[in-house]
Amino acid sequence: MIVNRRPLTFWEKLYLPAIVGGFKVTMRHAWNSLFRGKTVTMEYPEQKWAVPPDYRGAPYLVRDQEGNTKCVSCQLCEFVCPPKAIKITPPGPSGQIADRPNAEKMPQEFEICMLRCIYCGLCQEVCPEEAIFLLKDYSITGHSRAEMVHNKEQLLALGGVHGGIQKWKHKAEEAKEQESFPVKV
Amino acid sequence: MDLANLYNGLSPATKFLFWSVVKIAFAIGILHAIAAYAVLAERKISAWIQDRVGPNRVAPPFMKYIPVLGRTLTRWGIFQPLADGLKFMLKEDFTPAGVHKAYFWLAPAIAIIPSIIVIAVIPFGSVMGDQKMVIADLNVGILYTFGIVSLGVYGIVLAGYAANSKYPFFGGIRSSAQLISYEISMGMSVIPVFLLAGDLNLSTIISWQANHGWLVLYAPLSFFIFLVASFAETNRLPFDLPEAETELVGGYHTEYSSMKFALFFLAEYSNMVATTGMMTTLFFGGWTLPFWGLDQPAHNIGIAIVQILIFLTKMAALMTVFIWVRWMFPRFRYDQLMDLGWRRFVPLALANILVTAVILWMRS
Numbered sequence: 001m002i003v004n005r006r007p008l009t010f011w012e013k014l015y016l017p018a019i020v021g022g023f024k025v026t027m028r029h030a031w032n033s034l035f036r037g038k039t040v041t042m043e044y045p046e047q048k049w050a051v052p053p054d055y056r057g058a059p060y061l062v063r064d065q066e067g068n069t070k071c072v073s074c075q076l077c078e079f080v081c082p083p084k085a086i087k088i089t090p091p092g093p094s095g096q097i098a099d100r101p102n103a104e105k106m107p108q109e110f111e112i113c114m115l116r117c118i119y120c121g122l123c124q125e126v127c128p129e130e131a132i133f134l135l136k137d138y139s140i141t142g143h144s145r146a147e148m149v150h151n152k153e154q155l156l157a158l159g160g161v162h163g164g165i166q167k168w169k170h171k172a173e174e175a176k177e178q179e180s181f182p183v184k185v
Numbered sequence: 186m187d188l189a190n191l192y193n194g195l196s197p198a199t200k201f202l203f204w205s206v207v208k209i210a211f212a213i214g215i216l217h218a219i220a221a222y223a224v225l226a227e228r229k230i231s232a233w234i235q236d237r238v239g240p241n242r243v244a245p246p247f248m249k250y251i252p253v254l255g256r257t258l259t260r261w262g263i264f265q266p267l268a269d270g271l272k273f274m275l276k277e278d279f280t281p282a283g284v285h286k287a288y289f290w291l292a293p294a295i296a297i298i299p300s301i302i303v304i305a306v307i308p309f310g311s312v313m314g315d316q317k318m319v320i321a322d323l324n325v326g327i328l329y330t331f332g333i334v335s336l337g338v339y340g341i342v343l344a345g346y347a348a349n350s351k352y353p354f355f356g357g358i359r360s361s362a363q364l365i366s367y368e369i370s371m372g373m374s375v376i377p378v379f380l381l382a383g384d385l386n387l388s389t390i391i392s393w394q395a396n397h398g399w400l401v402l403y404a405p406l407s408f409f410i411f412l413v414a415s416f417a418e419t420n421r422l423p424f425d426l427p428e429a430e431t432e433l434v435g436g437y438h439t440e441y442s443s444m445k446f447a448l449f450f451l452a453e454y455s456n457m458v459a460t461t462g463m464m465t466t467l468f469f470g471g472w473t474l475p476f477w478g479l480d481q482p483a484h485n486i487g488i489a490i491v492q493i494l495i496f497l498t499k500m501a502a503l504m505t506v507f508i509w510v511r512w513m514f515p516r517f518r519y520d521q522l523m524d525l526g527w528r529r530f531v532p533l534a535l536a537n538i539l540v541t542a543v544i545l546w547m548r549s
Contacts, residue, residue, distance in 0.1 A: 022513030030233040041238045 051136040056121045058137040059112055060159030061152065062130075064166050068100035069156065070131035073107040077123035077132055085116035086123060102172035110152040114140045130164050208320045212304055219497075220454035221266035227508050229262060234512045240265040270447075278443035281348070288347035293441070293448035296340025300455035303333045307462040308388050310472050310493035311482040318472070318493065319388060326387040327379065330463060331372055334418065337456060338364045341420075341427055341437045344449070348440035356436025359519050360427035363417055366526030367424075371414035373534035377404045377541035378467050391471035395480035401468040406537045408468045410530050412506075415460045417522065420453060421507060423514035424522055431516075461503040465496060469503075472496040 011017065032038040042049065051057070064070050078086045089109035091097070098106040123132050137158070142148040150158070195203065225240070232239030240262035248255040248264075258264070280289065306326040310318030323329055338360055345357015378400050379385055382393040394400055401408045417424040428436040438449045465471055472492040473480040483489035517525070 026234045033233045039238050040236045
């Protein structure tokens with residue numbers, strides 16, 4: 001496409017229309033922000049951003065409706081985590097059993113280093129138990145490196161309760177029903 | 186009493202020395218304060234024009250206990266310059282490996298010295314007691330100013346050379362190209378002013394304006410050319426080619442940090458103060474106002490202080506124009522600047538001199 005450039009008129013060459021235009025625009029903006037408070041600045045700690053629903057914030061562990069730990073220590077998230085931010089200590093053969101019926105295990109310790117986390121959401125995607133979610137927290141700060149590592153208690157406290165299918169509860173109910181064969185339909 | 190006797194016993198030369206030192210200390214103190222708050226004004230006005238709020242957080246801890254005033258002062262960013270100054274002092278002073286060390290250290294000093302000593306000839310008030318409120322009441326005031334102001338560019342060129350890196354070098358080169366383009370038209374633009382006033386002494390020019398009215402009314406074209414040339418001289422938009430943050434990452438001061446950078450920064454704003462002071466003196470009647478008898482030299486200390494404040498207010502108004510203009514225009518290319526300087530303003534300034542001279546000759 002060829003744009004024909006019109007030669008400037010004498011009046012335009014004097015820069016005067018540009019000066020007047022610039023004066024008007026800058027004056028309008030200065031007036032609006034100074035006297036009418038029309039600024040675009042969001043003054044952060046006081047005013048907070050409305051986090052959209054599908055936002056990927058910090059990953060936290062969640063509990064089910066009955067307050068049980070959903071994580072079963074399968075370590076899939078630990079393996080998938082690209083920056084190796086997740087570190088899970090499984091209970092081991094003679095360790096603590098899960099705090100809910102029918103689930104085999106729950107992690108002895110679960111640490112996410114928020115200095116490493118890249119908020120990619122792969123842990124949430126890979127979790128077969130819907131136990132880890134990227135919630136809406138975006139301002140993760142601390143005074144030391146140690147403070148930036150979230151342990152299991154913190155993660156569970158921060159994650160709160162997240163409903164959804166209670167897979168192991170239903171399995172337990174099914175198993176119980178199978179004891180009185182034939183199964184009711 | 187002893188002090189008064191001591192003072193009266195001094196020889197005139199010692200008295201002159203004493204008062205000069207006092208005036209120099211006062212002028213430099215005021216200059217630095219204005220430069221610091223000009224930075225704040227720049228940031229605030231820029232913010233308003235761009236729909237932002239600007240610096241509004243810095244405050245000493247006790248400020249929050251003062252009911253309304255404390256919050257207002259904080260919102261206006263009154264304490265920001267203190268924090269900025271402290272920051273510059275605490276920053277690491279880094280010298281890159283490849284620089285020419287001697288020039289690298291010399292350049293900030295060469296940049297700042299002219300911008301400070303140029304205020305020596307500007308009358309910032311009338312009289313206080315028997316002292317004229319000007320550090321050096323030279324008969325060739327304007328020649329001194331132009332001589333000194335041109336030296337400031339050497340600091341920039343030297344900084345560009347000393348840094349031994351591409352962008353500062355470009356900045357330095359552009360600065361020298363800029364210098365020869367605007368300095369001539371700037372010098373010629375003020376000649377009609379002196380033709381009208383008939384003297385090179387800045388105090389005489391002010392008293393002429395007190396009698397006849399502000400010179401901006403007699404020589405508006407001179408003022409316009411001087412104003413545009415001042416933008417180039419102080420390296421401000423639309424002619425901030427040596428700095429050009431967006432293309433030269435800061436230009437001549439790219440490699441500088443900490444106090445050395447602060448000196449360049451201070452030099453830029455001191456230049457602004459000096460230039461606006463010069464404009465106030467030449468075109469806006471200096472410390473005078475045409476009513477309430479404020480156009481005559483003060484006879485008591487109250488009037489003297491009011492006249493100094495008048496001078497500072499006029500300067501502040503002009504500095505606001507400087508800051509404002511920054512957001513009106515995009516940056517000129519440097520060939521455009523040279524074109525503007527050589528092919529527009531030099532002929533225009535010459536014509537201005539000629540017309541003024543002819544009119545004065547016909548009326549005499």
